[in-house]
Amino acid sequence: MPFSVAKILSGVILLLTLCQVSSTIPMQDFSLDRGFGSHLNWTSFDQAIRSSVETRRPIMLLLHQKWCKACRDLMPKFRANRYIEKLSPLFEMVNLIDDEVPKDPKFAPDGSYFPRIFFISPEGEVMTDIYNPEAVDRYFYYYYEADSVARSMLKAVHKFYNVADDDDSTEL
Structure with a gap:
């Protein structure tokens, strides 16, 4: 059964159209x-x-963006850190990430830069006194x-966890 050039051409155009449409649909990242x-136990x-x-465990909340170079630079360091x-x-x-980042101002106490990391109590309080020890003057929740x-x-x-430490050190 011979195929006409018109049928083959219309099939190719249909296939290209479907490929183009599917490529405009963003891929959903289901990995938390x-x-x-x-290897870390991420949750929603x-x-x-x-x-x-x-459980009375605090939340560590990492906010980042796909377009953010500093976020991408932190990834391999974070992944490999044994501590x-x-x-x-x-x-x-x-x-x-991206549109999941809360718009609530309590998650941007000193700006909306990325990446930001916050610690949240079981009562839902953002602990603004826990911030990057390397921060100077501003961007306290930015980690590199x-x-x-x-x-x-x-x-x-x-x-x-009310861990007593003689010198209150956070040295690793």
Whole structure:
């Protein structure tokens, strides 16, 4: 059964149209780690809020954007940091990206830059006193080194779990 050139051409055009339409539909990232470490126990923000109340574990909330170079630069450092890996089970770990980032001003106390990391109590309070120990003057919740994240996690552990430390150090 011979095919006419017109039928073949219309089939090719249909196929190209379908490919073009499907390429404009954004791919959904169903992985909760979003490049920050599949070996960590990430959860959704809603689930973290519920679990935090039940378990009394604080939430560590990472806010980032796909377009953000600083966010992409932090990813491999965060993923590979052994201190973050060891401390993460003490937290409800959440990372939100792009349109998931909350618009609530409590998540931007000193601006809407990225990446930002916050620690949230089981009562839902953003702990603004836990911030990047490397921050100077502004952008207190901006992290560019994984060890700084780990030091903030350690400070949060001291605070939330009432861990006494003679010198209140957050040295790793």
